[in-house]
Amino acid sequence: MNKFVGKISFVEILVWIFLILVFFFTITPIAFMAVSSFMDARQILDMPFRWIPSREYFSSADRTFFTNFQKAILGNNENATFFRNMFNSFFVAIVDSITTVLLASLCGYGLAKFRFKGRNFVFMSIMATMMIPFEAIMIPLYMVVSGMKLMNTYRGLIFPFMVSAFGVFQMRQYLLTFPTEYLDAARVDGLSEPRIYSSIVLPNCKPVIATLGILSFRNQWDNLLWPLLVAQREYMKTLPQYITQFSEEKMTDEGAMMACAFLASIPMIILFFSLSKYFLGGAAVYESRKG
Amino acid sequence: MSGALSGKKKVRKNKIYSIERKQARWGFAFTVPCLVFFAIFSFYPIIYAFITSFTNRQAIGRNYEFTGLENYVYIFTKNNGGFPLSNSIRATLVFTIGTFVPMIVVSLILATFMMQLRRDRYRGFFQLMYYMPAVLSSVVAAAIWMIIFDPRGLMNQVSNFVMHTSGVDYNWLVDPIMIQVSTIIIYFWKYIGYFVILFITGLASIPPTIYEAATVDGSSRWHTFWRITLPLLKPTTAMVSIMAMLQCLKTFSTQFMLYQGGSPRAPIDVITMNIYFTGIRNGRLGRASAMSIVLFVIMLVFTYLQLVANRSSEDVEY
């Protein structure tokens, strides 16, 4: 190394190469989805793959640059429930993330800052539910929900995911380190317990709230199995269900499927870039608690 | 307001006692809304599943009887119509170990590398880009990768380029070994960013003064990493790997989507998938419930380990 290169060392170059390689690994599939959503099925599986949608595939009159997106929105049987399904996904995910945050913070607060009989038992049994895979309790859960006549309703989609054991755990861990003196001071000032929760505890939990909200939003946005059971009408389905319709028996062309996947990802990607601090912090909060 | 005020009105002797009582009541009251939902949507179904595991219940048909441990004996000794639990445990362990070991190693390396970057901006950029796959839903991820793994897809082209071969089909979705590799790649791709961030947070919490001291001592970077960074990261590593393991044990959608795409089931028949097929598709609810209990026990062991690991780095209050 001569002096001209300055402080850039061999190690640093290695570091950059490695980081950039992994960058390509994580980004290529996403770029592939974006590019191929404009392509004809033949071109997507062309060898070698060309990254620019080529003109020659748009020669026929019935194919334009946006044909895939038209197909994606109109759907397999042209019932055009795409936007309704997208709304459903949003609605369910938003309601669930709000309630998860509220219920988990309330419960986490109760478990972290109060002593009462059976507290450990409550905490441990909530933790135990984290160990059960969803597939295992799907049928009993389905019976509960159909028994309450909640099939094909938003309530049926929302209720089972309104609380999350992981959320309670996170909230509790966070609040364990919250100074109890604050709360005692407020009590001396004559604030009622609900008031302490809503005006002192909740505002001080903002980072966990953001994290937990995003986490639960993402989980619901991603949820496939439960809506498969509960939402049977076209207009009650959610986006993941909508996408699987495209891959069913491999009937549709890959182009429309990619277009559909792309459209479904856009809201999440926008959300991710505008709230990236919380997304990234989200992963970190859990870790940083243990210092 | 009532809490503190009404407390004052009580007889002085009982004051402290009654405040505690009151507090306890409030604490319980705060957990009740959550508990109601847990009771209906978690505890009840779990207990139901547990009871079902001792019956010969089937999805269709109303009559069933208690058969004791028969289901447990069956799933451990019989081949369950070609898809034995032993194979599922193997598939799950292969997937879990195959995913979490590279994931922990690579994300630790990436995190240390990213700490070497001179500007936070660069680090922020890489964090963002590595995390992006985690944002896509698993349905979307599976759809993309199934096209990439197609014989004519990108993966064969890249592999042929890298291996200097031409026109070799690496059978990503077909070969029993490759299909397991494929599921691992997909999972790795989706969650690597998440674990990188966990490690970066861990690394950031190591006080810089320790490094400075090391630099003064004249240790090499390599030396510093092995002797200082790694031991200090031990609690983080322990916790992250158990978290990763738990997540891997519960994997379902990646394998399920690939199977639906026509891949053979046996190599990727993880426990959750076997539960799904035995219970939902074939309607053997009793047997499927017994499998879920087995999975539950496996996960319980790992969670216990997690709690122990946690306790070693933080005083958990119970």
Added chain:
Amino acid sequence: MNRYTPLLILLVLFSFLLSSCTEEEEIVIQYWTHEDGKRGALEERLIAEFEIENPGIKVERTEFQSSELIYKVSSSMEAGLGPVLFNLSSEVIPELAMSGSLDKLPDGIISADDYIPGAFDAVTYGDNIYGIPLEYTNWCLYVNTSMLEEAGLELPETWEDIRDISLLLTEHDGGIITKRVFDFRYPYYLSFFIPMVMQLGGGLVSDGSFIVNDDAWIEALSFMKEWGPLGDNLGSPTLLNARSLFNDEKIAMCLSGLYQEERMKDMNPEFYESPRWKVLPFPSFEVALSDVSASSYLHFFMVNEARSEEEKMAGWKLASYFASHADEYLEEVGLVMPLKTIINGDAVINKPYGSVFIDDLKRSTPVYSGPYAMEIQDLIGEAVESVMLQGISPEKAVAQLRASVSYLFI
């Protein structure tokens, strides 16, 4: 945010939870069926007419993907809230019927004499009938004749012909298939693979024993092995299904039912109108010991035993209303109901190559619809795929299959 907002929201949520029971006045028939091209449009129209004729009855038609419908129906019945009316194919019926989940077909709803002999076999248990046939399907070989003519090849008659044509015309880039000529209809092994085994003298079940005649099974599996990526690499279960490629002229041959014609007409009318395609009988082996075509399967309308008498009656009424429009099902969707008037009528023959399907039906056997049919199909699939994809020897696969199938009956 108001300090009490969170508590208020919680309160609202709980009142939601408590008030989640709804009232129903009129009879509602939940009718669950699978996605089936233009059948949706036809049935929506019939339902509208039915509702006008029968005030007080409302029909809610729900479509599922065909693979989903089966477990949707069974899991909802388990929860005690299955649909009133649904349709399923013959191989899933035994478990439903034997568990008492199905309603008996009431007298006077339809006349069984209108149907061809054997039409109700799969839904007959004891003296009771449990369903009304919706479709009667067999698969034949669709061929894109222009693709074969271009290469100067003759139309295939046997599996060996198909393999020879595929060996000539399948395009590869090294080991990677870039264009296929024909592929099987995975994963419906009961419908196409069992007939292949039968052609070679084997069978699935006979006198209570399963996997009859190892040699036939091994020979059929060896053919599949040669076909797959480890052999001549002409096709694979992981590739795009052949019949959807056929409509776009991206593959020369595929197996499908008469309904495929309507889908072609829908998706590629120019191809449908052209003389570039033909339907041939289901192929056989050159050394075939018995003349068997693709297994025929039936879909039945069935009614959920657990519903109220009024609902069940309304469900049967709707099913028979559908059945009384058999002509339209044939004309618009290409579905054949096993009515004498349809099978022996001119409408089928007048469909392009309709007579090929009818002739093939005569040499077909009904698809296996005994106990554990679905699981057996999965196991056959596992055997075929292990041979094609994992390099297991056919001998070992047959032994494994027999062991697995016999375990089902323990």
